[in-house]
Amino acid sequence: MHAYGVLEDIGLFDAGFFGYSPREAAEIDPQQRLLLECAVEALESAGVRADGSAHDIGVFAATGLSGYLLATHDGRAAADDNLSTLMGGDGHYAATRIAYKLGLTGPAMSVGSACSSSLLAIRTAAQAIAAGECDLAxxxxxxxxFPQPISYLHQEGGIMARDGVCRPFDAAASGTVFGSGGGLVLLADAEVAEERGWPVRAVLMGSAVNNDGAEKASFTAPRSSRQADVIAQAMEVAEVDPARIGYVECHGTGTQLGDCSELSALMAAFGDAPLPRLGSAKANFGHLRVGAGVVGFIKACEVVARGVVPPLANLDQPMDALRAGDAPLPRTAGALDLPVHERFAGVNSFGFGGTNVAVVVRGHQDVRPVGVCPDGPHVLRVSAADPDSCLATAGTLAAVIRSGESPAVADIAHTLRQGRDDRAYRLATVGTSPGELAAGLEGVGEHTVEGWHKPGSETLLMMPGQGSDLLPTARALYGWETVFTSALDRLWTSARTIAPSLPDLSTALAPTAAYDAAADLALAHCLHTAVLLALTEQLTARGLRVDRLVGYSLGEYAAAAAADVISEEDALRLVLGRVGILRDAPAGAMIAVRLPSDAVAKLVPEDLATCAVTLGTGRSVMSLAAAALERVTSLLADAGVPHRVLEPALPYHSSLLAGAASAFAPIADAVPVRPGSARLVTTAAGRDSLGAGYWSAHLAGPPT
Known part of the structure; x- marks a missing residue:
């Protein structure tokens, strides 16, 4: 009989995505390859990142007999080659392979009970989550x-259908038809899922498992009484009355013996309650053996999520075993006309050898308040293992956005940021409108970048000193970017608690506000620090992952707070305390010159100026007393050296501020330093941590 549920393209596999060479990939059974791809798709569909996850994610997987191993194994190969081939074909490594490749740290185990294996894996995963062994699974x-058969020889009395059609619960059913397939679902602790805002398709209310034992006709024969027991136990665990079950996704193989046994079990478990509408995905795909249970589970979850019961395929005349009061087998799609949280469905999966599994699921009512999507601009980030995949993904996303049927772009940006792992090749675009963002994803946007990410590289956030005017940035972002606005409000409230003489924030940021940064150091320095910290929060909210932080001059106070080495309040307190000391410091100046530090020392006598900062190759900053300014600028001009007098009227990072540094030391050393300062790159010469004397050395000594 020419019939089989063929799974197309089982040889296709993105080996490079998972870090496999073509040879390594060829040694892995297609079952394990597809489970790897299903794992990535399940996590991405749920918006859950595997990399850097704060949660332990488990893996519970089942695979069938590896015909691939039997067909490809070369018994004459060397022992080392044999090992990788055997592991690639052995289903015991399916779960641990996923955990290893995706970096998952929860329990990882292979599960087996023949045809009920994948539903047993789901029950086992749920039990592990309930026991606290993992948060997700x-x-x-x-x-x-392998190879996939396209035909079989029908034998009277066997389990294979006479006509090549799987007809669950049909009077003319003559047997089953096999197929290839399966899948993975992602389970999560309900509280964790709600807290993180992950999309929930259904709630697993209860499950049960048992075995037929020996009191049956043969090892492979069903035992209706034990099937009834497991169905009843699952409903009892779920605390659901049988009358509330609106649908059951049955084992339903299309064999007369198996289907009659399951109907009898259902009638016994439901008692006086009529049977609900029944279905079986085997009518559509064939019997997937190990993969059957998870497919039935997915179908039941979609029934309660969508409120639609699909028709039972291949149904002509229902079996006589059905009672008159039972719901008719669905010939057309019908509605589960109930509120989503009152929709219940059962799932049955029975295995050769007698392991029976039953599960009850319920629809999920999302009671979270609908948030207001922030106005743009938005950052859309796409990444993949290589440029072609990245650009193809970006193009697909652009088409969805242009279709007018996509989610809000703010939601897309959030999912891309929080729910996608970062791959080697990346593209990012910034835009306000859907059209602008779609254009950016297609590579024609004005604000789009793409390129390779170097594995193992770190992101260093550099915070500028007071020579950078952050007022225009603060004015542009305040009241527009919610994270920045909230952070700056909080920080400025703290600053005014420390120094009540500071103006309110609206005054400090007013477009007409003008103040002398040299004369009003408290306002200038405090606002500079607060804006840097608020910007860091905004960048983090946009998805920037900062590995290390470094600050230039005044910017190091904000960097220390952002690295959590000191508190935000202490950073502001340090800056304001420093200002109080600097008011009595000797006047001075700083000059940026286009000369390396050694050339500066040869041109300008040390008693006139010292090199305070080396900015890079051929660029330095000198600090000097106010009285030496005219003489030093004349020397530079006569030598034809490009230079610029900087705004600060103080000789920072030089011995001219030694007295101020000594006065600042008791204030700075009183600030508690938190452990774990590895994220902060210190700049005071000879100092690798914020210990006693650091900030005074930072003020009066050259940075590294």
Whole structure:
């Protein structure tokens, strides 16, 4: 009989995405390859990042007999080659392979009970989450025959259909038809899912598992009484009355013996309550053996999520075993006409050898308040293992955005930021409108960048000193970017608690506000520090992952707070205390010159100026007393050296401020330093941590 549920393109696999060479990939059974791809898709569909996750994610997986191993294994190969081939074909490594490749740290185990394996994997995963062994778990199974048969020989009395059609619960059913397939679902602790805002398709209310034992006709025969027990136990655990079950996704193989046994079990478990509408995905895909349970589970979850019961395929005349009061087998799609949280469905999966699994799921009512999507601009980030994949993904996303049926761009940006792992090749675009963002994803936007990410590289956030005017930035972002606005409000409230003489924030940021940064150091320095910290929060909210932080001059106070080495309040307190000391410091100047530090020392006598900062190759900053300014600028002009007198009227990072540094030391050393300062790159020469004397050395000594 020419019939089989063929799974197309089982040889296709993105080996490079998972870090496999073509040879390594060829040694892995297609069942395990597809489970790897299903794992990534399940996590991405849920918006859950695997990399850097704060949660332990488990893996519970089942696979069928590896015909691939039997067909490809070369018994004459060397022992080392044999090991990788055997591991690639052994289903015991399916779960641990996923955990290893995706960096998942919860329990990882292979599960097996023949045809009920993948539903057993789901139950086992749910039990592990309930026991606190993990917060989330991937669960399911895959069964792919290799090579996939396209026909079989029907034998009277066997389990294979006479006509090549799987007809669950049909009077003319003559047997089953096999197929290849399966899948994975992602389970999560309900509280964690709600807290993180992950999309929930259904709630697993209860499950049960048992075995037939020996009191049956043969090892592979069903035992209706034990099937009834497991169905009843699952409903009892779920605390659901049978009358409330609106649908059951049955094991339903299309064999007369198996289907009659399951109907009898359902009738016994439901008692006086009529049977609800029944279905079986095997009518659509064939019997997927190990992969059957998870497919039925997914179908039941979609039934309660969508409120629609699909028709039972291949149904002609229902079996006589059905009672008159039972719901008719669905011939057309019908509605579960109930509020989503009152929709209940059961799932049955029974295995050769007698392991029976039953599950009850319920629809999920999302009661979270609908948030207001922030106005743009938005940052859309796309990444993939290589440029072609990245650009193809970006193009697909652009088409969805242009279709007018996409989610809000703010939601897309959030999911891309929080729910996608970062891959090697990346593209990012900034825009306000959907059209602008779509154009950016297609590579024609004005604000789009793309390129390779170097594995193992770190992101260093550099915070500028007072020579950078941050007022225009603060005015542009305040009241527009909610994270920045909230952070700056909080920080400025803290600053005014420390120094009540500071003006309110609206006055400090007013477009007409003008103040002399040299004369009003408290306002200038405090606002500079607060804006830097608020900007860091905004960048973090936009998805920037900062590994290390460094600050230039005044910017180091904000960098220390952003690295959590000191508190935000202490950073502001240090800056304001420093200002109080600097008011009595000797006047001076700083000059930026286009000369390396050694050339500066040869041109300008040390008693006139010292090199305070080396900005880079051929660029330095000198500090000097106010009285030496005219003489030093004349020397530079006569030598034809480009230079610029900087705004600060103080000789920072030089011995001219030694007295101020000594006075600042008791104030600075009183600030508690938190442990774990590895994220902060210190700049005071000879100092690698914020210990006693650091900030005074930072003020009066040259940075590294």
């Amino acid at each position: 991937l669960a399911g199974g895959m069964d792919i025959e």
